[in-house]
Amino acid sequence: MARTAKSSRTLLNDCQICITRRNGLCEDCTPETLRALAGCRSGDRKFQAGQDIFSLGVPCDAIYSLVSGWAFRYNLLDDGRRQILDFALPGAVLGFHPARGATATFGAQALTDAVVRVIPRKALHSLSKQRPEIGMQLAWLISRDCSLAFDHLTSLGRHSARERIAHLLLELFIRYRSQWPGIRTEEMHLPLTQEHIGDATGLTAVHANRVLRDLRREGIVEFHYRRLRILDPDKLIDVAAIDPHLAMSWIRQPPSD
Amino acid sequence: MARTAKSSRTLLNDCQICITRRNGLCEDCTPETLRALAGCRSGDRKFQAGQDIFSLGVPCDAIYSLVSGWAFRYNLLDDGRRQILDFALPGAVLGFHPARGATATFGAQALTDAVVRVIPRKALHSLSKQRPEIGMQLAWLISRDCSLAFDHLTSLGRHSARERIAHLLLELFIRYRSQWPGIRTEEMHLPLTQEHIGDATGLTAVHANRVLRDLRREGIVEFHYRRLRILDPDKLIDVAAIDPHLAMSWIRQPPSD
DNA sequence: CGTTAAGTTGATCCTGCTCAAGGTCGGTGG
DNA sequence: CCACCGACCTTGAGCAGGATCAACTTAACG
Missing domain, CATH: 2.60.120.10 (Jelly Rolls)
Structure with a gap:
């Protein structure tokens, strides 16, 4: 079991630390x-x-x-x-x-x-x-897309509706926040409709709605009119069944050489 | 409706023509x-x-x-x-x-x-x-993987079990045959178990088995002990709901410039 | 204030999963 | 040559996660 309680609990903060350590990553992480x-x-x-x-x-x-x-x-x-x-x-x-x-x-x-x-x-x-x-850097950028696509593939093929939606929200949140290293708030503007969420997770909009409602009632995340608020990061990570390594890979890290 | 009866019917042959026209593609298509x-x-x-x-x-x-x-x-x-x-x-x-x-x-x-x-x-x-x-060529190779991953994503997210399995078999068949331009037989060695097929299509091996049985009974494809035989290409393409453009993109075509 | 896109909820159905019991093939050793 | 074994394939019965269809509510916007 790769995902331990501890690593779950500290995932969001680890990402944060990793980001703030490389200060000004927002510019820095933009590849050449x-x-x-x-x-x-x-x-x-x-x-x-x-x-x-x-x-x-x-x-x-x-x-x-x-x-x-x-x-x-x-x-x-x-x-x-x-x-x-x-x-x-x-x-x-x-x-x-x-x-x-x-x-x-x-x-x-x-x-x-x-x-x-x-x-x-x-x-x-x-x-x-x-x-x-430029060629190699482009190759790197595209290979990152490919890895993300592979994650989504795993999500669609082998995860439940609940896990898929938690996974998606978490991914978008972490990727978005990695662009604004200073900010630690657990709220963001997420310009999606529930139909987008359904279409991304291979579900109908109706079912996406039901899952989001459940997550809201359980006090895990709130997604209402394009505002996403993560109420309980630990639980969300748990529901998404995310390996912390994976989450780290969502953060854009240009090849070092 | 992008997929017409005619294009369905001639898809496999189109691919064949496209391949044989560029003779010796097997070597030729291997990127620099x-x-x-x-x-x-x-x-x-x-x-x-x-x-x-x-x-x-x-x-x-x-x-x-x-x-x-x-x-x-x-x-x-x-x-x-x-x-x-x-x-x-x-x-x-x-x-x-x-x-x-x-x-x-x-x-x-x-x-x-x-x-x-x-x-x-x-x-x-x-x-x-x-x-x-090399960088650009690598980028191209990886972007091809990415496109394939996108196709699979669409398959897992929005297709039925039947469509997914037909899609997979057709894809493997076309990709395999594009390496051996001379051969026109509709039979090949496909070194997979039904568990592999299930794991690739997001299904259980049991359900993959049932779908394969149905396709066999309908005289569309036969997959038995690592031999794939396509009995009715037209129907298979129909079941897979494949756009011919898409199938063409499975064939490795290096960037021309 | 009317209109429209988006969100919400319920009832019902169906595709594909789970569990469980054989069956088939190919290899290996007596 | 046959018995046995393990990996894989096959089929059935029952269940459940999401889909579908339909009605209604809410928010946003001009």
């Missing part, structure tokens, strides 16, 4: 990649909440880096059902389709008003020649 | 990356079927490239349940943890006897300086 990509500022575009950044099945010859705001990637089924693949915070690379003329196999949508840096394939190509280290 | 990595031949290791290539939670300072055989990546829960994240064919990059001292958040296991090229983080680092293009 993104600073380099800042050179292509010409391509910045604004999106309104609810607007598609790129759409499923449409040819896509660029990569997208989220500068500000929230976004999510998703898939649509023929019958209109949706699966949310992940949520993106500033600094995320949203689509990487470097093949010419490839069509997007998933879509991305802004959750709040957002600014996105669009880097055309050609620009990326020449950029990576000027600054060869 | 792997050929470059071939320089580190010193690190080749053999694994027996069932043996872990690397294990969950163990510090991991290298990347692994599958040279021959089948493997899979997986996650374990505290209670012993397992989620299989994906199956790897030769050419796949299995673990990418370039941070010093990072622990693996998933494990990898050989499904058949396998040869794996182990490239320590340091070697990769210096290699990427000698051959800067």
Whole structure:
């Protein structure tokens, strides 16, 4: 049993310590990649909440880096059902389709008003020649996405509704808070509807609602009109059945070398 | 409705055509990356079927490239349940943890006897300086894994047991066949147990068995003692509810530039 | 103050899980 | 050659976690 009572109890604080120790991580943790990509500022575009950044099945010859705001990637089924693949915070690379003329196999949508840096394939190509280290850093960023996707896969495949929702809320909370090291409050603005939560966890919105109600009644978390409050972190970690190692991996740590 | 009757019917053949047109793809589609990595031949290791290539939670300072055989990546829960994240064919990059001292958040296991090229983080680092293009190619390889993981996520979150199993079998069949462009037979050696299939699709082995029985009775596919036979490709594609675009993306296509 | 999107709750149904008992295949040793 | 064993496959009966459908409430916003 990897998850002990002690480690559960101190997880949130450990993350906090790890973050505050590396002071100013907010800037610091932004990989070189993104600073380099800042050179292509010409391509910045604004999106309104609810607007598609790129759409499923449409040819896509660029990569997208989220500068500000929230976004999510998703898939649509023929019958209109949706699966949310992940949520993106500033600094995320949203689509990487470097093949010419490839069509997007998933879509991305802004959750709040957002600014996105669009880097055309050609620009990326020449950029990576000027600054060869960008390739490896991009690989690292994407491999992080991949690890997150693997966690979600485990969650959908082998966890109960309760565990999945606890997992999601905890993940978003920790990832969000790691961007603002100073703040220790256990409350945040989480720009999701219950339908988003359902679509991310493979549940119906109705069932997501019931689970959230139970968690609220038990005094674990409160999610009401886009405000998330974690009332009992220990219990939440317990319900989510999270391995503390895993939670640490959610915090963006650029490769050291 | 993206999936039309016609496109369903010709999907397998389209893939075939696309493959045979680029003759000798088996070699050709192997990205430069792997050929470059071939320089580190010193690190080749053999694994027996069932043996872990690397294990969950163990510090991991290298990347692994599958040279021959089948493997899979997986996650374990505290209670012993397992989620299989994906199956790897030769050419796949299995673990990418370039941070010093990072622990693996998933494990990898050989499904058949396998040869794996182990490239320590340091070697990769210096290699990427000698051959800067490696970074981008690695990024591309990993982004492909990520797309596959996204497909599985959609499958687990929003598809029925029947659809998930059909999807998995079709995916493995197409990916496998794309390595052997000449062969058109609709039969292959698939070194999985029904437990693997259950663990990959988020089902119990018992239920996976029932679904496979139904598919067999309906004359769609036969999976018996590690032999997969696709009896009715059209129906299988239909049951899997696959968008042909998606299936095309399973075939490894290196970035063209 | 009316409208709309989102949240809430109940009743009922069904997909897939659990538990349990065989059955089949391939290998191994007497 | 046969008996035995272990891993895997197969099937049944009963149960339960979430889905579905439908009605109603609440909050936000112009």
